[in-house]
Amino acid sequence: MISDPRAGKMCLGLALAALAAFVATAAWVGPAAAADGKLRIITFGAHPDDCELDTAGVAAKWAALGHKVKCVSVTNGDIGHSVIAGGPLALRRRAESQHAARILGIETEVLDNHDGELMVTLENRRRIARLIRDWQADVVISHRPNDYHPDHRYTGVLVMDAAYMVQVPFFTPEVPPLTRNPVFLFSEDQFQKPNPFSGDIVVGIDDVVDKKLAVVEAMESQFYEGGCCDVPAGGMPQDAAGKEARRKQVHDFFASRFAATADRFRSRLAEYYGADRAAGIKYAEAFEICEYGRQPTKEEVRQLFPFLPSR
């Protein structure tokens, strides 16, 4: 679905005009391409919970400043549960993503690809490129291509494959090409081969961690019930005390996970915030700059992440 009214059909003449505009404006001219000066960020996750879990903190921060964030789930998550599957689960997970988006103040879209079946196809490359163009993205975030889940890996590859093509006028010419390349980022993971994740950009999220934890709670099918494979031992509690204990268990698990990112990249936090302030940051999100797409300077990173302190 095209969600941005600025997107539209493009004839050959417009394509040539766009090519000329691309040549004329390829240089970086400021933090945001949009006329209103607002940044536009699009995040891709393989399933309805991935981009929320990876980027909820920065998404809430961007949204609070009036910037525009969209979360795209590339599959509908329809096998991501130990008991239910198919259409009813896809609908439930779409509703959870919409709930999370309301908490964060962002937009969301769930593509109707089956969970566990995503492939790197030309059709999917075109679809991802169109979504980035429709959103007029300044920043694009996705998985790295060496993730544990095939849908995560292929989401990463599809976004990387679009990283150059979003500017090419005659690739999917029905949607105008971007006149400058966005910055492409990867969200954090723990995988070591062929190379570990490098936290090039690390953001303290203490001020919005309650929203991020509310997002975790909103995605009940995944984090409370355990998705496809992380069902609590003995099954889901049915009594009130058991349910409350489970909620606390989930809350504490994710709070410690978000804190682990701050600990993992404490020295990088110090580069952005200074050592004293970095030492007091409890929760963080981290991002790696993809070698494809625009390569931002440190100053451009601060413009794209305007909640980072200026130095």
Ligand SMILES: [Zn+2]
């Ligand atoms: Zn996933």
